[in-house]
Amino acid sequence: MKKLVTSTILGTGLLGLSLSAAAAQEPLKIGLVSVLSGPQAALGQQVRDGFQLAIKDLGGKIAGRPVEIVVIDDELKPDVAVGKVRGLLEKDKVDFVVGPVFSNILQAIHKPVTEAGSFLISPNAGTSNFAGKGCHENFFVTSYQNDQPHEVLGKYAQDKGYKRAYLIAPNYQAGKDSLAGFKRHFKGEIVDEVYTPLGTLDYASELAKIASSKPDVLFVFLPGGMGVNFVKQFRQAGLADSLPFLSAFTVDESTLPAQQDAAVGFRSGMSWAPNMDNPQSKAFVKNYEANFNIVPGSYAMQAYDAGLLINSALVATKGKTDDKAAVRAALKKADFASLRGKFKFNTNGYPIQDYYVVKVAKRADGKFQTEIEEKIFTDYGDTYAAECGLK
Amino acid sequence: MSLLAIQVLNGLQLGLLMFLVAAGLTLVFGVMDFINLAHGVQYMMGAYLAATFIGWTGHFVIGLGMALFGIMLFGLLLERVMFRHLYARSHLDQVLATFGLILFLNQGVKMVWGAAPLSVPVPEWFQGSVLLGDGILYPVYRFVIIGSGLLMALVLWLVVEKTRLGMLVRAGASNATMLSALGVDVRKLFMVIFAFGTMLAGFAGAMAAPILSVEPGMGDQVLILAFVVIVIGGIGSIRGAFAGALLVGLIDTLARSYSVDVMRLFVGPAAARGIANGLSSMFIYLLMALVLFLRPDGLFPARGRT
Numbered sequence: 171m172k173k174l175v176t177s178t179i180l181g182t183g184l185l186g187l188s189l190s191a192a193a194a195q196e197p198l199k200i201g202l203v204s205v206l207s208g209p210q211a212a213l214g215q216q217v218r219d220g221f222q223l224a225i226k227d228l229g230g231k232i233a234g235r236p237v238e239i240v241v242i243d244d245e246l247k248p249d250v251a252v253g254k255v256r257g258l259l260e261k262d263k264v265d266f267v268v269g270p271v272f273s274n275i276l277q278a279i280h281k282p283v284t285e286a287g288s289f290l291i292s293p294n295a296g297t298s299n300f301a302g303k304g305c306h307e308n309f310f311v312t313s314y315q316n317d318q319p320h321e322v323l324g325k326y327a328q329d330k331g332y333k334r335a336y337l338i339a340p341n342y343q344a345g346k347d348s349l350a351g352f353k354r355h356f357k358g359e360i361v362d363e364v365y366t367p368l369g370t371l372d373y374a375s376e377l378a379k380i381a382s383s384k385p386d387v388l389f390v391f392l393p394g395g396m397g398v399n400f401v402k403q404f405r406q407a408g409l410a411d412s413l414p415f416l417s418a419f420t421v422d423e424s425t426l427p428a429q430q431d432a433a434v435g436f437r438s439g440m441s442w443a444p445n446m447d448n449p450q451s452k453a454f455v456k457n458y459e460a461n462f463n464i465v466p467g468s469y470a471m472q473a474y475d476a477g478l479l480i481n482s483a484l485v486a487t488k489g490k491t492d493d494k495a496a497v498r499a500a501l502k503k504a505d506f507a508s509l510r511g512k513f514k515f516n517t518n519g520y521p522i523q524d525y526y527v528v529k530v531a532k533r534a535d536g537k538f539q540t541e542i543e544e545k546i547f548t549d550y551g552d553t554y555a556a557e558c559g560l561k
Numbered sequence: 562m563s564l565l566a567i568q569v570l571n572g573l574q575l576g577l578l579m580f581l582v583a584a585g586l587t588l589v590f591g592v593m594d595f596i597n598l599a600h601g602v603q604y605m606m607g608a609y610l611a612a613t614f615i616g617w618t619g620h621f622v623i624g625l626g627m628a629l630f631g632i633m634l635f636g637l638l639l640e641r642v643m644f645r646h647l648y649a650r651s652h653l654d655q656v657l658a659t660f661g662l663i664l665f666l667n668q669g670v671k672m673v674w675g676a677a678p679l680s681v682p683v684p685e686w687f688q689g690s691v692l693l694g695d696g697i698l699y700p701v702y703r704f705v706i707i708g709s710g711l712l713m714a715l716v717l718w719l720v721v722e723k724t725r726l727g728m729l730v731r732a733g734a735s736n737a738t739m740l741s742a743l744g745v746d747v748r749k750l751f752m753v754i755f756a757f758g759t760m761l762a763g764f765a766g767a768m769a770a771p772i773l774s775v776e777p778g779m780g781d782q783v784l785i786l787a788f789v790v791i792v793i794g795g796i797g798s799i800r801g802a803f804a805g806a807l808l809v810g811l812i813d814t815l816a817r818s819y820s821v822d823v824m825r826l827f828v829g830p831a832a833a834r835g836i837a838n839g840l841s842s843m844f845i846y847l848l849m850a851l852v853l854f855l856r857p858d859g860l861f862p863a864r865g866r867t
Contacts, residue, residue, distance in 0.1 A: 209778045211676035341838050363834065367842040369782050371773055374571035375818040381697045382564045398678045398774030406683065406772065408690040408698035428678035428774055
């Protein structure tokens with residue numbers, strides 16, 4: 171009798187063990203949506219590489235479960251992105267979707283992912299509509315609300331006492347949002363507000379106008395190749411010595427390899443820079459450079475943090491994803507060592523964090539990176555959170 | 562020097578750069594009756610090769626020479642494996658095939674050189690800038706672009722107007738079938754023109770590399786402008802490409818810089834900015850529509866072309 175009882179206990183114990191082992195070994199599927207073709211692929215590659223590096227550093231496992239990452243290229247086309255994301259949700263049955271880089275893709279995939287009950291974690295795009303009335307409990311952002319990097323420069327220009335600002339941005343929605351973001355904290359005179367056609371090659375005409383109107387400070391939002399063109403031409407026109415250059419997404423680690431010396435000393439706004447002084451960030455930068463031979467930008471950092479975030483949540487739920495409420499509560503805690511140091515989520519799933527003015531510098535090894543110069547905002551959340559109904 | 566004069570200089574420089582691209586396109590289109598959408602990616606290849614060779618040799622002129630030679634070989638290769646088989650096909654086939662080539666090469670350079678933009682430094686002798694009054698500095702390198710554009714225009718004019726090869730080119734632009742019937746090896750002529758056209762596009766790309774971002778897809782924008790230029794100037798005509806390119810360069814630059822001020826005379830500042838932004842990028846297309854309406858063959862059509 172005693173023997174029977176022992177073996178039954180042993181048996182059920184074994185059964186329990188093997189059950190939990192089976193649950194633990196079932197792979198965790200994560201969809202990664204990024205732009206990997208076209209001129210903006212350099213950004214998308216940083217997001218992909220940063221996220222994959224995070225999973226690699228975690229030993230390829232999250233809470234004991236092997237991780238399977240399904241990478242898809244959104245081609246920067248909303249219709250393509252929606253089609254492929256539906257595939258991720260229905261065919262691959264992913265629990266998490268990490269992505270995208272660009273805001274127009276976010277607008278397209280937000281509804282399909284959140285309605286399917288999966289979690290959407292944006293490593294870059296953070297539009298105002300999903301921060302305010304359109305916020306969703308399954309949507310988290312590890313970057314910033316889109317306005318904030320621009321606000322940093324506006325606040326900086328105001329603090330430095332610049333009186334007359336000249337603003338340039340491409341003629342599309344993000345360009346208008348950018349200049350509005352700059353003006354939120356800058357109270358001086360706007361000498362001119364110029365919107366150039368998307369993809370402008372030669373800025374000689376604008377540069378001549380800037381030189382003749384003699385502003386105190388210049389604010390530029392020209393992402394990607396436009397920024398490379400503008401920065402080189404600005405430097406060649408000899409304006410860099412007399413006119414302070416403030417920018418957003420115009421000089422960063424994705425464009426610096428092409429801008430090089432032309433961008434040194436130019437300023438931008440961000441929540442992190444590769445010289446961030448904490449051990450996890452230093453290890454990340456070293457590791458990223460060893461693997462990919464380029465200096466990581468904020469895109470890679472935010473994607474890496476997205477990996478750490480998912481890990482922290484699943485460690486808290488012991489690897490289980492069935493109980494969405496438990497996963498959500500664990501995600502909200504943001505209980506991980508962010509590469510940028512302090513990091514927590516606002517009620518709308520967007521970050522509350524510090525923002526800095528960063529400045530381009532040439533490193534001793536000849537590579538270029540942005541470096542933190544001055545903290546502008548502390549524990550800064552976005553203004554839209556008040557309109558969000560979530561608690 | 563007034564702002565207007567400087568903007569005219571900027572317009573000239575943009576126009577001459579456009580001329581280098583459009584000259585090759587107009588020759589290939591005009592003489593061979595071949596629509597080559599891949600002309601823009603040849604411009605891109607020129608920039609990439611220049612970036613690579615200037616990086617290797619550390620010397621601008623040697624690197625530029627190597628890039629030009631490389632792009633010419635590349636043009637010959639393209640002609641042999643692909644374009645030769647398309648001459649007799651319809652325009653639609655040519656458009657489809659060369660569009661495919663754009664996609665292929667844009668992706669190709671990304672695989673070879675990476676997606677991030679590359680940098681070409683301004684050659685040492687041409688660094689620095691000239692003060693043109695009222696605190697406006699003009700980069701020396703932009704004068705170099707103006708100079709090389711004018712020089713190339715002169716060389717092209719001499720070749721096309723004064724040499725036997727040029728005569729064949731002009732004859733080909735007027736009537737290629739007749740030229741062939743007269744015993745000229747048109748295939749060889751086409752090959753030479755194609756290689757030369759590719760080299761011109763590559764030269765433009767290489768010269769633009771120090772001021773522009775060298776990145777995949779950089780030729781797409783230029784291609785559209787080049788087509789506008791040759792339609793305005795008259796297809797197949799080098800003179801037309803020159804006039805068209807300068808017009809497009811000047812109008813685009815002046816419109817961008819003055820449309821806001823002009824609109825302010827009529828409406829409030831905020832509305833002026835809105836309207837001017839829309840208008841300034843439309844001007845060259847309005848010009849094209851106007852030219853097509855008044856002179857459907859362009860400003861300087863190739864003689865005898867029907």
